Amino acid sequence: MIVATKQLFAHAYGKYAIGAYNINNLEQIIGMFQGSIDSQAPFIIQLSKGARGYSDKAFLEAMIRTADSLYPEAIFAVHLDHGDEKTCYDCIDSGFYSSVMIDASHEDFEENIAITKRVVDRAHAVGISVEAELGMLGGVEEDINVDESHACLTDPEQAKEFVERTGCDSLACAIGTSHGAYKFSGGQGIHFNVVEAIQNNLPGFPLVMHGSSSVPQDEVERINAAGGVLKGAKGVDTAQYLPAAKLGVCKVNIDTDGRLVWTRVHREFFRDKPGDFDLRGPGKIFMAEYAKFIASRNELLGSAGQLESVRASLKA
Ligand code: G3H
Ligand code: 13P
Numbered sequence: 223m224i225v226a227t228k229q230l231f232a233h234a235y236g237k238y239a240i241g242a243y244n245i246n247n248l249e250q251i252i253g254m255f256q257g258s259i260d261s262q263a264p265f266i267i268q269l270s271k272g273a274r275g276y277s278d279k280a281f282l283e284a285m286i287r288t289a290d291s292l293y294p295e296a297i298f299a300v301h302l303d304h305g306d307e308k309t310c311y312d313c314i315d316s317g318f319y320s321s322v323m324i325d326a327s328h329e330d331f332e333e334n335i336a337i338t339k340r341v342v343d344r345a346h347a348v349g350i351s352v353e354a355e356l357g358m359l360g361g362v363e364e365d366i367n368v369d370e371s372h373a374c375l376t377d378p379e380q381a382k383e384f385v386e387r388t389g390c391d392s393l394a395c396a397i398g399t400s401h402g403a404y405k406f407s408g409g410q411g412i413h414f415n416v417v418e419a420i421q422n423n424l425p426g427f428p429l430v431m432h433g434s435s436s437v438p439q440d441e442v443e444r445i446n447a448a449g450g451v452l453k454g455a456k457g458v459d460t461a462q463y464l465p466a467a468k469l470g471v472c473k474v475n476i477d478t479d480g481r482l483v484w485t486r487v488h489r490e491f492f493r494d495k496p497g498d499f500d501l502r503g504p505g506k507i508f509m510a511e512y513a514k515f516i517a518s519r520n521e522l523l524g525s526a527g528q529l530e531s532v533r534a535s536l537k538a
């Protein structure tokens with residue numbers, strides 16, 4: 223069942239975080255639904271602009287609708303990840319999305335507010351909620367590459383003003399994480415003092431953590447043992463997910479870790495079966511491994527086991 227993102231946030235706030243996973247293809251969608259049912263967790267499916275262009279967005283929507291009917295137990299929201307203004311309007315007008323993210327964080331403060339406010343007005347007119355971003359994460363996303371030295375943490379005072387002036391429904395904050403497989407080159411981690419200061423300024427307001435992949439070292443080693451070259455890849459400590467959730471982080475974005483599962487499965491498959499050429503062989507293994515991966519993340523985020531309680535809250 224597709225639900226409003228804010229309904230999931232209302233249930234999770236201060237207790238656990240909802241996993242927001244990016245999808246690009248059929249195998250990921252099946253693995254995500256299976257893993258979420260196995261772990262009895264609500265979840266958020268994220269579609270980036272890149273994913274919407276990889277296959278036509280209509281394919282993704284049709285596959286999600288099909289998964290919804292094949293897994294009637296599932297409770298999830300559909301979200302646009304890192305949207306520009308035009309893509310936000312396309313998603314808002316489609317009527318398919320629970321929420322959109324407008325990412326104008328690369329603009330200056332006033333321009334970020336102006337763009338975000340326009341998207342909020344249009345989204346709220348049709349009951350869709352909006353995630354906005356303030357501050358700048360390092361790493362690569364879509365076609366924007368932010369050098370670590372240009373990344374900047376969210377200013378808690380600005381966060382309050384930004385939310386008040388834009389009317390956005392959740393805020394992606396730069397709190398020390400970055401996109402991709404190479405985070406924390408300087409050995410740093412989540413800046414909990416910044417999260418806490420933002421929560422103090424915005425009590426009860428849902429925060430979002432981007433760049434949350436943990437980049438498991440055993441996964442990196444298996445990829446490298448099967449021909450990959452991922453030197454120095456490092457991610458977020460998963461033990462920090464729940465402490466962040468207690469400070470108001472309701473949505474934790476994970477994409478890179480899923481890509482690592484895909485890479486490991488396919489590299490190992492073709493290393494071990496060099497004569498094989500049936501795509502369904504690695505596809506089947508990937509769907510099962512991705513389901514296990516999603517379930518494991520839901521456990522770490524505290525969303526596992528919440529499904530029936532979320533269902534009850536929706537009826538209340
Ligand atoms: O933060 C970006 C997400 O990892 C999506 O990546 O834009 O390559 O689909 P993508
Ligand atoms: P990772 O690259 O850490 O998986 O972050 C994904 C993300 O923030 C998607 O918006």
Ligand code: ZN
Nearest residue numbers: 363432433475
């Ligand atoms: Zn992101």
